Amino acid sequence: MELKYLYTVKKIIETGNYQKAAQALNYAQSTITFQIKQLEKELAIKLFEKEKQQMVLTPEGQEVLPLINQVIEASEALINFQTQDSGLKGSLTLAVPETLLTYKLQPIFKAFKAQAPHVKLSIRVMNCYAIFDEMVNGQIDAAFHYDVRNYPNRIQTHPIGTFPLVLVASPELAVDQRDFVTAHQTKSVCHIQNDRDAFYLKIFNKYLHNQDIHLETPSELWSIETIKQSVMSNLGVAYLPRFTVEAELLQGKLIELETAIQDNHMHASFGYHQNKADTPTIRLLNDLIKQQLK
Template structure:
């Protein structure tokens, strides 16, 4: 059963004439007759009674009329929907780090909402090591990431900017009085860090390990706010993106140690799977992100 057969059937029923239907549809009358014969053979019934030049719907023909009209209406609706799919809509599921979401992305989200009001944003917070898995399982559309540059063949990575990091302590911590603090100075200190699996915790611990610096203890905390509170109360040394502690540094609640060790080279990145279909909503979001945060580079 083809859509064109149903359209021909409905036109004949409306005009009560094969000849007029052929004229309306721009077909040869033989084509109209052939389509109806094929449809009747497929359905195993007669759709029209033919009495000389008079035609009339059979009972089966009357029953088919309602369904044919609904089928064609749905087909047209689907066609219109697909034809208008360039209008961004739907839901974007975005994985992101807490610090990026809180301090770097609000204006971007606001701009995107203004441009694409029909798109719903769903944010997902998880540990950094899980985001690649989510991309590969297609449980998130895109990820904002803090790490050394990601170079994996199945992922598309846009490096947006370098994220300055801060080694922090309470203002009265002895290391705040040193002009320079290197990895060896962290040896024997208590650390208050993000959870295992966090990319920048991994970078910091790797630098310490390469220098042979062993902390006395490490407390993993999932909340930046809790880390700042514990560090400020003198529980140990912390390591966070500097943007997350700027206010506390200004207020004297925390102190940034003068880091003299290897650079951290933590980059804010936008990552998605190379086989991910870039819907209009997703493409618009990526292009807006790159324009605002990525020096105007564009999608290849």
Template sequence: MEIRHLVTFQKVATLLSFTRAAEELNYAQSSVTTQIRALESSLGVELFDRLGGRIRLTAAGEKLLEYAEQILTLTEEARADVAGSDGPSGTLVIGTMESITSYRMPPLLEFFHHRYPKVQLSLRPSLCAETCHALRQGTFDIGFLMEQETRHQGLETVVLAQEPLVLVAAPDHPLARREQVSLDDLRAASVLATEAGCAYRDLFEEELRGAETTPFLEFGTIEAIKRGVVSGLGIALLPEVTVAGELEKGELTALPWDIPFSVYTQLAWRSGRRLSRELKLFIDHAVRLMQEEQPLARSS
């Protein structure tokens, strides 16, 4: 097996496309096909099932992908060590979401920028389900999740903190004057929310089912939701960290509703993957910095 063949195989296996792999590797597609066939010939197995215009990994291909990633990681480490690299370097592709990127990650990003300037952190906005899929496929190196579940098939996870949620409204909203807010009150209210697929939005929507409910008004970002709530367009359920400033200033008020579910901020990566030193550093510092901000509520 040649290293360049493993590089090509990993790219095809990650993208499940010979054409896209050729584009990213700057090869002719025929060259990618030739390299994969040479690898299959040397191993005596087929690595991909060709199904019309689509491909998928065979069982042998799945096994080889795990070894290929370990071999390529070791190769990069050896190259850096022998060449006398003066510190961690390379790119980490990170799946994340607005609430974590904007309100939880800044200390971590600042730390990495100053401590490890040669490590490039590539942040990819993604819903939790998409992040989990990308981690399993190898498209993301690591990902942040905010979900109720803390165990995910095919992934290793560490729980950073229970993420407090708060139901907010403008101070002059009718529900802000209630001593207690009921489900019927919430079902009759206009609710501003993130897109479907966000864990706490989906849990909230599920809680409100069972009677006629006003449809959720979907806004693109948390900042847009907050502006809408401040303007009196409706109420919103959001992570407390995202509205702490507005609550302190009195621009928003927390409604007296006991939230019957919890979500947890987590860090996840693919099970069985050999972690590079850069990835180990990122995990260690993420756990240290984020658990310092908010005590750990539960481990996975």
């Protein structure tokens, strides 16, 4: 079995199809097709199937993916074993939501790069439901995320914090538009959001539905910093983790609006596959989490 075939499998998963994988690996597309057919023949299973415009793993492919990852990791460990530099090497692919990456995890990643400069660190930003799916499917090594579902036993998690949520507006927002407690309202206020599938937005949208509060058509800006600037310009309101707007609230650039949301906080965790628990890179990340997120 050719090790490069296993790397090709990973690249197809990452890019979504044979053509993009070929471009990324500097192969002809026919080479990718040949490698996958050879690997499928050796494993006696079908690895990929076409779904819409993407190549996705078959159920058998999903089952064998953790073994493919183990072979690749073992190979990299052998290559890096007792080389000239005894520091950490290899690669690590992490997924994280924008809010945690921007406002909570920068010190951790800075310290990680300082202590493991030869580790190829790849950080992917996505919402927590997508993170869950990619963790379960073995497409990423580890993740920081808000707890949205229960993982299977093969994935290990550690809590990293509980974070309150807050509805914010500009101090210029008209007083008669600040009531988000009274039910059965139609308000001339825009809801500014980034990803409609974000966990905290599901909480807020469910609350609006239950309270029968109707806002103007939402604006999707896909950047927390842009959202904050837009709210400060009185273009609408936003429901966000409090830590993302703490400075602006203290400076009076934003104000907090009262709601009747009962469970207005999120729990966050660091998760990784159980077979990676004793790897040096995961141990380092766990140590840094304890140091930085006390």
